[in-house]
Amino acid sequence: MLFNSLAFLVFFPTFLVAYLLTRGALRLWLTLLASYLFYAWWDWRLLPLLWFQTGLDFTAGHWLDRLESPVARKRLLIASLSTNLLLLGFFKYANFGMSTMQALGGALGFSLPDVKLDVVLPVGISFYTFQSMSYVIDVYRREVRPEKSLLRFATSIALFLHLVAGPIVRARKLLPQLASDRKFDAELATAGFEQLLWGFFKKVAIADSLAKFVDVHYAEPALFDGASLLVATWFYAFQIYCDFSGYTDIALGGAKMLGYDLGVNFDRPYFAASFSEFWNRWHISLSSWLRDYLYIPLGGNRGGTLATYRNLMLTMLLGGLWHGANWTFVAWGALHGLYLVIERALGWRPSMIIVFPATCFAWIFFRAETFADAADVIHGIVARNSWSLGQVQNQVVATKGALLIAVLIAVEAASFRPELVARFRSAPMLRYGAAAAVLWAIALFGTYSGANFIYFQF
Amino acid sequence: MTGLEVRRAALRLLALCAIALAGDRLLARAGSAALMSSELRFSVATRGALSAEVLVLGDSRAVNSFWTPELVRVSGRSAFSLAFNGMSTLTAEALLRDYLGRNQAPRLIVLEVTNVLDNHDLVKALACYWPVSPSLDALALELFPRSHAAARVSHLFTLNGEIFLRGLRYLRRSDQDWVNRFAMTPEILAVARAGPPFEIVAPDESLEALGRIVALARERNSEIRLVIAPYLPEYIAHATNWEAFVAELQRAAGPGERIWDYGHADTDSGHFADRLHLNASGAVPFLERLARDGVFAIDTLPSGQ
Numbered sequence: 001m002l003f004n005s006l007a008f009l010v011f012f013p014t015f016l017v018a019y020l021l022t023r024g025a026l027r028l029w030l031t032l033l034a035s036y037l038f039y040a041w042w043d044w045r046l047l048p049l050l051w052f053q054t055g056l057d058f059t060a061g062h063w064l065d066r067l068e069s070p071v072a073r074k075r076l077l078i079a080s081l082s083t084n085l086l087l088l089g090f091f092k093y094a095n096f097g098m099s100t101m102q103a104l105g106g107a108l109g110f111s112l113p114d115v116k117l118d119v120v121l122p123v124g125i126s127f128y129t130f131q132s133m134s135y136v137i138d139v140y141r142r143e144v145r146p147e148k149s150l151l152r153f154a155t156s157i158a159l160f161l162h163l164v165a166g167p168i169v170r171a172r173k174l175l176p177q178l179a180s181d182r183k184f185d186a187e188l189a190t191a192g193f194e195q196l197l198w199g200f201f202k203k204v205a206i207a208d209s210l211a212k213f214v215d216v217h218y219a220e221p222a223l224f225d226g227a228s229l230l231v232a233t234w235f236y237a238f239q240i241y242c243d244f245s246g247y248t249d250i251a252l253g254g255a256k257m258l259g260y261d262l263g264v265n266f267d268r269p270y271f272a273a274s275f276s277e278f279w280n281r282w283h284i285s286l287s288s289w290l291r292d293y294l295y296i297p298l299g300g301n302r303g304g305t306l307a308t309y310r311n312l313m314l315t316m317l318l319g320g321l322w323h324g325a326n327w328t329f330v331a332w333g334a335l336h337g338l339y340l341v342i343e344r345a346l347g348w349r350p351s352m353i354i355v356f357p358a359t360c361f362a363w364i365f366f367r368a369e370t371f372a373d374a375a376d377v378i379h380g381i382v383a384r385n386s387w388s389l390g391q392v393q394n395q396v397v398a399t400k401g402a403l404l405i406a407v408l409i410a411v412e413a414a415s416f417r418p419e420l421v422a423r424f425r426s427a428p429m430l431r432y433g434a435a436a437a438v439l440w441a442i443a444l445f446g447t448y449s450g451a452n453f454i455y456f457q458f
Numbered sequence: 459m460t461g462l463e464v465r466r467a468a469l470r471l472l473a474l475c476a477i478a479l480a481g482d483r484l485l486a487r488a489g490s491a492a493l494m495s496s497e498l499r500f501s502v503a504t505r506g507a508l509s510a511e512v513l514v515l516g517d518s519r520a521v522n523s524f525w526t527p528e529l530v531r532v533s534g535r536s537a538f539s540l541a542f543n544g545m546s547t548l549t550a551e552a553l554l555r556d557y558l559g560r561n562q563a564p565r566l567i568v569l570e571v572t573n574v575l576d577n578h579d580l581v582k583a584l585a586c587y588w589p590v591s592p593s594l595d596a597l598a599l600e601l602f603p604r605s606h607a608a609a610r611v612s613h614l615f616t617l618n619g620e621i622f623l624r625g626l627r628y629l630r631r632s633d634q635d636w637v638n639r640f641a642m643t644p645e646i647l648a649v650a651r652a653g654p655p656f657e658i659v660a661p662d663e664s665l666e667a668l669g670r671i672v673a674l675a676r677e678r679n680s681e682i683r684l685v686i687a688p689y690l691p692e693y694i695a696h697a698t699n700w701e702a703f704v705a706e707l708q709r710a711a712g713p714g715e716r717i718w719d720y721g722h723a724d725t726d727s728g729h730f731a732d733r734l735h736l737n738a739s740g741a742v743p744f745l746e747r748l749a750r751d752g753v754f755a756i757d758t759l760p761s762g763q
Binding site: 189399 | 463464466467470471473474477478481482485605608612614615617618620623624627640643645646648649732
């Protein structure tokens with residue numbers, strides 16, 4: 001079920017009413033079953049995989065707590081992590097691995113058969129696998145006590161608001177909140193509703209409007225002038241931001257309406273003045289996951305300069321690969337790794353004027369389906385550019401996109417001023433007006449094609 | 459306490475719904491008023507009382523091929539273009555019916571006839587005109603019932619899209635001089651040359667609509683010319699069923715109407731903006747050729763005489 005679907009518009013209010021009318025274990029059962037229904041809306045055959053991983057890591061957590069021998073504990077941890085990664089690898093990377101092997105074999109003069117497995121990528125597998133793995137690692141490190149209730153653990157993994165596209169909520173954050181009934185708080189629910197509306201605006205009005213322009217340009221870059229391709233690339237930067245942070249806002253806002261705090265996943269990333277700051281603001285739950293469970297275990301910055309650079313590059317390469325089974329994602333990760341290494345090597349804080357264009361350049365590889373497409377876009381921007389906005393095609397759509405981006409930037413810039421935020425929060429009429437304005441903007445500028453969220457594919 | 463909190467939240471939600479609904483109506487009314495006063499072709503046609511001798515219909519190929527100021531110059535007749543990007547034959551039929559309901563019937567209708575498409579999204583994009591265009595409204599109800607229902611819930615929803623924005627852009631100036639001024643790039647030419655063979659498919663419903671347009675023109679004593687504007691030769695060379703496609707159009711139009719096929723008539727790639735569209739420097743010689751060939755000649759008397 002998509003957040004931006006009619007089904008969800010019926011599902012969520014119905015669930016909310018039922019949620020408010022129930023208590024204790026019944027409420028947890030309701031939440032769990034509703035979450036499985038939400039997931040099964042795509043394909044019910046994917047549920048057993050989710051159940052298996054939930055059961056596996058719940059059991060692993062218990063055994064890790066009971067075992068005393070460090071060797072046995074480590075073996076169990078490795079067994080749990082390997083199983084999770086094997087499942088993720090099989091469903092997400094099997095075909096990618098085989099096609100890479102075939103290409104490599106071809107380059108070395110061997111002829112390998114072109115084998116393709118007919119595997120459906122389970123929606124959200126990257127997100128719930130990472131969430132589940134972090135629980136097992138935390139229990140292994142004895143940072144988290146193992147959850148005694150399978151119902152609670154399963155609900156923490158499957159909660160529909162974060163199940164398919166994050167945020168990746170750590171067990172230590174969510175499990176305690178599921179331990180007791182959340183009291184309904186009108187102020188929190190109102191704030192949650194406002195965040196949910198803003199998320200819908202970002203997704204339906206901004207991201208999907210920009211997608212129309214971007215998709216046409218990236219489908220056949222050779223047909224467009226450099227100025228058009230440059231605008232399409234800028235637009236993509238905002239499309240993916242509004243798509244993913246819009247999803248997150250709907251998830252976090254919906255969670256607040258239920259009384260849960262799932263944290264922050266985006267913090268106005270395009271205002272970042274350095275690449276490390278960008279990664280502290282973009283997809284925070286993933287970047288902190290990679291930091292805590294990959295970068296630091298690799299040695300972090302404790303092994304000297306070269307080891308730090310190696311760890312940064314490895315983390316970003318794997319972060320890129322996490323996003324999708326394609327070398328273009330790896331290239332995107334490599335570019336960001338390189339940015340971070342250069343920044344660290346020079347001891348330099350580059351400023352927004354450098355960070356944003358460099359981020360856009362990396363997005364070209366993220367958006368393009370092949371390196372040839374990415375090269376076409378870059379060649380078009382550099383070689384076919386009259387540097388005149390007059391060459392931009394479909395200027396009405398481009399102007400609408402630019403105006404919507406301007407609104408986004410204005411709102412985000414205003415949110416850096418605490419006195420403005422406080423004044424807004426203490427003025428009920430202003431809040432009503434703003435919420436109504438967002439609804440009007442959704443009606444006026446929204447795209448209702450039921451477009452998927454970009455991060456679902458990851 | 460929780461019950462009180464829930465009631466408080468429910469009241470807030472109700473208040474928001476009331477504000478949102480009232481604002482929706484007010485803003486939509488203001489937006490519609492602005493749109494109707496616009497010089498955008500659909501607004502001008504909806505206001506009525508036009509008496510153009512030549513009416514142009516079709517999709518973006520018609521917009522660019524029948525560049526209105528040049529059409530007026532070469533034909534010596536007043537002209538109005540109702541053509542628009544993505545206008546299928548089915549959409550053109552509905553728009554023509556609404557046009558004829560409000561304006562004087564033109565003496566000549568020129569239809570760029572390759573718009574026998576199966577994409578009718580323009581009907582949805584024209585939602586802002588549904589309340590004032592009965593034929594378009596009926597077509598929208600048939601093709602997009604959910605959007606039609608949504609338009610009743612939110613009136614602002616009808617202003618959602620490019621058409622409203624274009625309406626605002628043309629508040630004080632005519633849109634009749636639209637033409638593509640882009641030139642072919644070597645890359646586009648290379649893509650067109652390397653393109654795979656393709657088949658042009660004309661769905662039955664569009665061919666039937668074409669027949670109805672011809673009948674409607676006759677009914678209103680307007681002459682009609684069914685014209686195929688030039689394609690980029692490097693592109694159209696890959697069409698595997700060109701003759702069959704033209705024959706299909708001919709069958710749909712009926713024995714009394716000729717298909718004026720200029721699909722391969724222009725071999726100068728400098729006359730094209732891309733593989734489908736003539737640019738300004740291609741539209742001029744094309745229109746001059748049409749005038750020489752008698753496409754704009756009118757035999758019937760002006761309507762009302």
